[in-house]
Amino acid sequence: MAAVRFPLYRLEGRVTLYQADDGALRLEGARLRGLEALLLGRSPQDAVFLVQRLSADTGVSHALASVMAWENAGGTGVSHNGALLRDLLHALSWAHAHLRQFYQQALPDYIPPAALSGYRGAQEALRRVAAGFGQRPEARWAAVGFPHPFSAAEVERLWANALRVQRALGLLQRMMAVVGGKYPVVMSLVPGGVTAAISRETVFRLQTHLREVRALLGDAPFEDGRLVVRRHQELLEGGRGPRGLISAGTLGDEAGPGASLFPSGVFLGEKLEPFRGAITESVHAAYYDLPSRETARGLLQPAPDKPGAHSWIKAPRYQEQVVETGAVARLAITHLSGARSEWAQEVAAVENALGMRIRQANTTAGRLLARLAEVPLLLQRCEQALHQLAPGNPAVAENARDLPAEGEGRAALESPAGTLVHRLALERGRIAYYDIVSASTWNGSPADARGAAGAIEVALNRAPPDLATAEGRRAASRIVHSFFFSAADAAQ
Amino acid sequence: MKVSRRDVMCWLGVTAAGGALLPATRALGQALAGQESPSPLFWLKGAEDSNLLAQLGREVPEFWNLVAEDWDLADYEPLLPTGYPPPAADPAQAPIVVLEALPPAAEAGAPEKSRAYGLLRPAKAAILLGSDACYGGPGAGADDVAAVEAFCKREKTPLIKLPGIPVPPQHLVGTLAQLEFFGFPPLDRFRRPVLYYGETVCRDCERRGDLETGRFADRPGAAGCLWQLGCKGPVTHNSCARTRWNGGENWCVGAGGPCVGCSEPGYPDHAGLGLYGRVDLGGATEASPALRHIDQVGLGLLALVAAGLGVRLTRRLLAGRSEPEPPPASPPDV
Numbered sequence: 001m002a003a004v005r006f007p008l009y010r011l012e013g014r015v016t017l018y019q020a021d022d023g024a025l026r027l028e029g030a031r032l033r034g035l036e037a038l039l040l041g042r043s044p045q046d047a048v049f050l051v052q053r054l055s056a057d058t059g060v061s062h063a064l065a066s067v068m069a070w071e072n073a074g075g076t077g078v079s080h081n082g083a084l085l086r087d088l089l090h091a092l093s094w095a096h097a098h099l100r101q102f103y104q105q106a107l108p109d110y111i112p113p114a115a116l117s118g119y120r121g122a123q124e125a126l127r128r129v130a131a132g133f134g135q136r137p138e139a140r141w142a143a144v145g146f147p148h149p150f151s152a153a154e155v156e157r158l159w160a161n162a163l164r165v166q167r168a169l170g171l172l173q174r175m176m177a178v179v180g181g182k183y184p185v186v187m188s189l190v191p192g193g194v195t196a197a198i199s200r201e202t203v204f205r206l207q208t209h210l211r212e213v214r215a216l217l218g219d220a221p222f223e224d225g226r227l228v229v230r231r232h233q234e235l236l237e238g239g240r241g242p243r244g245l246i247s248a249g250t251l252g253d254e255a256g257p258g259a260s261l262f263p264s265g266v267f268l269g270e271k272l273e274p275f276r277g278a279i280t281e282s283v284h285a286a287y288y289d290l291p292s293r294e295t296a297r298g299l300l301q302p303a304p305d306k307p308g309a310h311s312w313i314k315a316p317r318y319q320e321q322v323v324e325t326g327a328v329a330r331l332a333i334t335h336l337s338g339a340r341s342e343w344a345q346e347v348a349a350v351e352n353a354l355g356m357r358i359r360q361a362n363t364t365a366g367r368l369l370a371r372l373a374e375v376p377l378l379l380q381r382c383e384q385a386l387h388q389l390a391p392g393n394p395a396v397a398e399n400a401r402d403l404p405a406e407g408e409g410r411a412a413l414e415s416p417a418g419t420l421v422h423r424l425a426l427e428r429g430r431i432a433y434y435d436i437v438s439a440s441t442w443n444g445s446p447a448d449a450r451g452a453a454g455a456i457e458v459a460l461n462r463a464p465p466d467l468a469t470a471e472g473r474r475a476a477s478r479i480v481h482s483f484f485f486s487a488a489d490a491a492q
Numbered sequence: 493m494k495v496s497r498r499d500v501m502c503w504l505g506v507t508a509a510g511g512a513l514l515p516a517t518r519a520l521g522q523a524l525a526g527q528e529s530p531s532p533l534f535w536l537k538g539a540e541d542s543n544l545l546a547q548l549g550r551e552v553p554e555f556w557n558l559v560a561e562d563w564d565l566a567d568y569e570p571l572l573p574t575g576y577p578p579p580a581a582d583p584a585q586a587p588i589v590v591l592e593a594l595p596p597a598a599e600a601g602a603p604e605k606s607r608a609y610g611l612l613r614p615a616k617a618a619i620l621l622g623s624d625a626c627y628g629g630p631g632a633g634a635d636d637v638a639a640v641e642a643f644c645k646r647e648k649t650p651l652i653k654l655p656g657i658p659v660p661p662q663h664l665v666g667t668l669a670q671l672e673f674f675g676f677p678p679l680d681r682f683r684r685p686v687l688y689y690g691e692t693v694c695r696d697c698e699r700r701g702d703l704e705t706g707r708f709a710d711r712p713g714a715a716g717c718l719w720q721l722g723c724k725g726p727v728t729h730n731s732c733a734r735t736r737w738n739g740g741e742n743w744c745v746g747a748g749g750p751c752v753g754c755s756e757p758g759y760p761d762h763a764g765l766g767l768y769g770r771v772d773l774g775g776a777t778e779a780s781p782a783l784r785h786i787d788q789v790g791l792g793l794l795a796l797v798a799a800g801l802g803v804r805l806t807r808r809l810l811a812g813r814s815e816p817e818p819p820p821a822s823p824p825d826v
Contacts (some may be wrong), residue, residue, distance in 0.1 A: 034630055045767070046767045049752055053629075173741075177737055181746060184658060185658065194713075195712045195713040195747060195749055197715070197748065394713060
């Protein structure tokens with residue numbers, strides 16, 4: 001019997017799930033983007049733009065990692081305003097990514113568009129949406145229906161909130177455009193800071209937008225997440241990932257070490273350890289050959305016909321261990337490090353909703369809720385950054401003009417989906433080596449040489465859903481979406 | 493709602509010239525969706541610019557009613573249990589096919605077996621969306637682009653390119669509206685609609701005055717024209733300077749970022765310059781401003797506009813400026 005293959009919908013890029021001969025579910029990963037190879041020989045400023053092509057949701061994080069790796073090679077500092085504007089841009093892109101991911105990628109796994117058809121309620125906007133479904137019934141996305149546990153009032157609430165969130169997303173994009181020029185793909189990140197000039201007027205404009213976003217959202221996203229979890233108790237234990245958790249830490253670094261909104265750390269099952277960057281990449285089941293010996297620092301060589309391989313995603317490991325990265329890992333590591341008291345409330349909310357400790361919460365439900373719990377704090381960080389800005393002062397550091405032509409740099413930070421690492425080497429001012437490990441690479445990786453699979457395959461194979469049935473495919477889709485997986489981002 | 497061609501023309505003007513961008517885009521989407529029998533729209537989604545669909549869904553909710561079907565490239569492998577029937581194109585209604593990702597070049601050899609190529613043959617128009625689909629890049633192979641171009645030429649399927657990273661939503665909605673209400677839009681020699689890609693970014697740039705007076709930014713973040721920092725505005729054709737991005741909030745140059753020429757065929761190499769290499773302005777220096785040269789570039793391309801729909805719009809845009817020269821014989825070879 002031919003193995004059932006299931007292409008996943010509503011995520012960036014293409015990836016297929018299939019059942020291997022041993023019965024386990026595997027991710028047949030993505031396709032090679034060739035981005036790392038494209039960067040060779042180019043100026044590092046080109047890389048800051050081009051790496052954003054990997055993914056819209058984590059693009060700002062990629063650009064920041066790229067410019068920070070370049071700064072790391074040159075020992076360049078960042079101006080006060082520049083650091084704040086970067087934080088603002090980064091936090092905004094996170095909030096945008098989290099909200100978009102939940103309402104547009106994850107939620108349709110739980111509530112079909114068809115649930116709203118025939119809506120006769122009081123809300124004019126919803127009536128218009130429902131009427132649109134009727135107009136073109138052959139439209140695939142509106143016709144899809146499946147049984148769901150939500151009452152009519154709950155359907156109305158979820159749809160109404162989804163529409164409100166769309167307006168909030170528009171405002172968040174406008175705010176990012178003020179600092180970055182446009183979104184997606186921001187244009188203003190340079191070594192030493194940000195090129196956008198910030199006046200009192202722009203700060204005021206940003207504050208107004210931010211207030212409107214907060215008024216639109218309220219606590220609706222987290223409450224919607226809780227509603228989904230309450231109606232789907234199987235999510236509480238389902239899709240449990242590996243024990244190891246990793247976070248590179250990010251946001252608020254300019255105030256000095258230890259001041260990050262998210263501290264860095266690694267939890268390998270027993271205690272919190274500092275993040276040392278002991279990252280290895282295995283290509284055991286990936287379509288790559290190791291670089292030849294002549295090029296000590298060469299890129300992995302694509303090998304599309306490699307026997308035993310089934311994915312274009314390489315397998316990064318921390319001290320040879322499989323680790324999960326993402327919002328649960330961030331929250332657990334922040335909580336375990338005990339450094340930031342403002343997180344206590346968010347962690348307690350997630351723990352109460354799940355009925356389990358945060359460090360064991362890397363299940364489907366935990367991942368959904370942890371992301372949504374981050375949103376209010378991200379918006380709070382935006383407000384702080386706006387408050388601390390000194391309008392009129394330059395946002396690019398003076399010493400950023402003397403950049404080295406040779407050197408090696410490295411940056412590790414958190415993207416909305418998890419830990420992101422960029423490594424580069426410069427020769428005569430051009431990129432001689434570039435290596436990216438993104439969050440989806442960690443989570444979506446295939447088995448390494450020891451046979452240990454990445455976090456998504458671990459989660460899928462706790463109780464492998466039957467891909468031959470619609471329910472099974474939906475269950476698989478729920479697990480993969482809970483990771484904020486992006487196939488476009490996973491293979492570089 | 494009954495809309496007149498005149499209304500549509502006004503809205504199209506706004507999507508190209510800026511102003512009330514979102515209301516105009518929304519009105520066009522509503523006009524498209526409100527037609528008696530709109531052309532079915534088939535959409536092959538790409539990888540990284542998938543945000544465009546979401547953006548459209550937010551700004552123009554009615555747009556969704558047009559999309560007969562959208563698939564991921566992953567659906568492509570034969571006999572997948574996707575649960576959805578293959579698209580049944582009504583022969584009376586030629587579809588419009590939007591290719592954000594491209595089918596593998598190998599499928600062009602056996603188009604009768606391929607869903608995308610099967611739709612391209614009877615299509616009213618094929619729209620390549622995004623710079624990767626238009627010119628090849630990390631999202632699509634150059635051979636895939638060549639295969640689609642060759643197929644469309646052979647089968648006489650009109651091909652439109654909408655490059656950009658990403659593509660502004662109004663470019664797509666506006667192009668569809670032109671197709672539905674006015675027929676095939678005038679294209680430039682790279683098959684981009686003249687309405688949106690007819691003029692250089694430099695021409696309407698907010699820092700144009702700095703260029704003309706020779707005030708150049710010498711380091712990132714400084715005030716002045718960004719030419720010295722590698723701005724591709726003088727050679728890039730797009731409407732960003734007028735319409736700006738994200739509802740007209742800001743744009744690359746507005747945030748101090750030099751234009752990288754993302755909608756040009758030369759992107760990202762730009763003939764060896766890279767994204768931030770300085771464009772040669774024909775001997776122009778800081779002391780001898782580049783005004784002359786830039787205007788020549790601008791006029792040469794304006795000339796292309798003078799066909800069909802373009803005329804009235806350009807007249808409005810050009811009020812008080814010189815009339816464009818008659819067009820060279822190059823509009824769309826369908």
